[in-house]
Amino acid sequence: MQERANRLQRGIAYALILIGILGTGLLVFLLADNLSINTPVTLPEPEPEGTSSDAIAFEQETPSDVPSGIRIGQRAPDFRLRSLENEDVALSDFLGKVVILDFWASWCGPCRLTMPGLEDIARSLAPDVVLLGVSLDRTAENATNYLATNNFDVMIALYESYAAAFAVFRAFGDGGIPRTFVIDREGIIRFVGHPAQLSRQTIERLL
16 A cells, blocks of 8 residues: 555656656747747848948938937938839838838848738738838848748838948947838837837827
8 A cells, every 4th residue: 555655656756747847848948939039130241342332322311300310209310222123212202101111131030930920010001001121131132032932022122232231220220130110101210129029009000
C-alpha cells in the first residue's frame, strides 16, 4: 500500500515537472514571437554611389505656424522620390488625404508581418487614405518581386535607389524598421511608431 502511494506521488511529481517544462517552453515561444513582430530591424548605411545621393530632393518648408519636424503635432518634412513604377512622387502631392508612410524592406521579418494590416486599412479607407511605402531593399527588383508575389497592390512603393530611400529614412529619424508615420490632411504628423501599434480607429478619427 505504501509502495503504491509512493508510486502515485512520484507520478504526480513527474507530471508537474513535465507541465512546468512545457509551460516554460510556451512562454519562451510567445515572447520570441512578440519580439519578432515588435522589434525594429536596424539598417546598414548606404555605400557611396557617385551622385546618386543627390537623387533625393527635399522640398522647401511650407510657411505655417506649425513647425516642421518628425514628432507628433509637427509638419512632416516634404520629400520627392521615384516610385517602383518610375513615377515622380512627393509627399505634398497627397495634401487633403490621410497618408500612412511606412518604411519597410522585403528582408525584414517584422515588416512582412505588419504590411498586410497596413494594406487592409488603406484598401478599406481608400481613396481618403493613401499608403506610401519607402522600400529599403538593396535593389528595386527585390522590392518589386516581393510586392507582386504577395499581391500588395494598394501601396505606392517608393525607392529610386537604396541611397535615395535611405536619405528619406534618415530625414524621418533613422533607427530601425518597420517604422510608420500617419500624416493628416494638412500634413501634420498624428502617429509615429511601430505599425503593429497602429489601429484602424486611429486613421478613422482623422477622416
